[in-house]
Amino acid sequence: MGMDGWCALPYRARMLGTDTAARSASLTGGGGRRVGGKIVVVTGGGSGIGRATAELFAAEGAAAVVVVDVADTGENSGPQTVELVRKAGARALFVRADVSVEAQVQAAIGAALAEFGRLDAAVNCAGVAGSGAKIADMELQEWNRVVSIDLTGTFLSLKHEIRAMLPNHAGTIVNIASAAGLVPVPYLSPYCSAKHGVLGLTKTAAKEYRKSGLRINAICPGVVDTPMIRASAAERPEVAKQSQAAAGAQSGAESGGSFIGRPEQIAAAAVWLCSPAASFVNGESMVVDGGTVTR
Numbered sequence: 001m002g003m004d005g006w007c008a009l010p011y012r013a014r015m016l017g018t019d020t021a022a023r024s025a026s027l028t029g030g031g032g033r034r035v036g037g038k039i040v041v042v043t044g045g046g047s048g049i050g051r052a053t054a055e056l057f058a059a060e061g062a063a064a065v066v067v068v069d070v071a072d073t074g075e076n077s078g079p080q081t082v083e084l085v086r087k088a089g090a091r092a093l094f095v096r097a098d099v100s101v102e103a104q105v106q107a108a109i110g111a112a113l114a115e116f117g118r119l120d121a122a123v124n125c126a127g128v129a130g131s132g133a134k135i136a137d138m139e140l141q142e143w144n145r146v147v148s149i150d151l152t153g154t155f156l157s158l159k160h161e162i163r164a165m166l167p168n169h170a171g172t173i174v175n176i177a178s179a180a181g182l183v184p185v186p187y188l189s190p191y192c193s194a195k196h197g198v199l200g201l202t203k204t205a206a207k208e209y210r211k212s213g214l215r216i217n218a219i220c221p222g223v224v225d226t227p228m229i230r231a232s233a234a235e236r237p238e239v240a241k242q243s244q245a246a247a248g249a250q251s252g253a254e255s256g257g258s259f260i261g262r263p264e265q266i267a268a269a270a271v272w273l274c275s276p277a278a279s280f281v282n283g284e285s286m287v288v289d290g291g292t293v294t295r
Contacts, residue, residue, distance in 0.1 A: 033061035035060045035061055035062050036060075036062075037062070037063045038057070039112065039118055040062050040065045040121045040274070041108070041119060042057070042067055042122070043068040043069070043108075043157050044069060044127060044176075045068060045069050046069035046076050046077045046081055047069075047081075049267060050125035050126070050176075052262075054081050054084070054092075055088050056264065057085075058084075058085045058086075058090035058092075063090060064091040064115075064116045066094075066095060066111070066115070067092060068095050068099070069126070081094070099149060099154070099156060105153075105159075109160040109161060112164070120168075121172045122161040122172075123174045123270045124153075124158065124175045126157070127149055127150045127176070127194075128145070128146055128191075129146075129188065130145065130190050132187035134187060147193065147194050150191060150195065151193075154175050155201055158201065158205055166209075168213075169212060170213045171213070172215045172216070173215070174217050174270045174274060175218045175219075176270070177199050177218045177220050178191070178198075178220055179220050179289050180192045181196045181198060181199045181218075182287070182293055202216055202285065206282045210282055210283075215273075215279070215281065216282065217273050217281060217282065218285045219266060219288055220288065221266045221288050222289025222292045223259065223261065223289075224265075225261065225262055259289070259291075265288065269288045
């Protein structure tokens with residue numbers, strides 16, 4: 001899994017390179033230790049924003065990163081991210097889990113605790129875009145699939161992460177929502193509805209657990225250049241066209257500047273939210289989209 005950003009938009013794909021941690025140095029001031037010693041879980045960590053986040057945590061001093069993903073083979077998989085995390089200087093563990101299945105989420109968090117003893121931070125990136133259709137043409141099965149991963153999966157991850165953090169009276173959690181959680185996106189009603197729900201869930205959790213020493217925030221990325229976004233744009237060009245109109249996004253050639261983000265730009269925001277520098281930030285829906293959506 002690991003649906004990143006808003007939705008599938010057509011664009012001229014760019015090669016991002018392979019060393020996310022190194023590319024992120026310019027975003028974080030270079031070589032910092034902002035999350036030194038933390039034990040971190042990243043769901044949807046096999047590719048895209050999840051992978052970039054796992055790598056950046058390692059580069060910023062995390063003691064260990066637990067990568068949770070449904071993909072366990074291939075280039076865009078959890079084991080590949082684990083190797084990158086270790087290269088960046090942290091211990092790492094891969095746990096295969098479908099975030100829509102509570103028993104698997106509970107087992108993943110349990111594995112993190114068994115291996116490293118505690119949980120200090122979590123970033124929930126797992127998600128899917130779903131197939132595009134108007135509401136009257138949307139199959140209930142597809143609606144349920146997207147909502148079960150994007151919203152229920154975030155709820156289940158949040159639930160068990162909170163339980164793991166409460167004994168220590170400290171912890172930070174970031175839910176990766178979307179700019180589609182703020183504005184309507186035609187043809188992607190399950191995804192849009194789920195991401196709106198993630199923002200409500202995040203705010204409620206922040207309110208419920210602020211006196212327990214936990215901080216819980218969300219990030220709303222715009223369009224981000226990830227493997228899944230590329231695949232979605234290629235598979236559903238007609239939906240991508242409608243989504244582009246909804247987003248008001250333009251290509252770099254049209255606007256003089258690109259509105260296509262990079263995974264490490266979202267990762268930088270996630271790591272900051274989990275750092276002491278963000279100690280007074282709680283219940284926030286942080287838009288990171290190059291100004292595509294303004295409120």
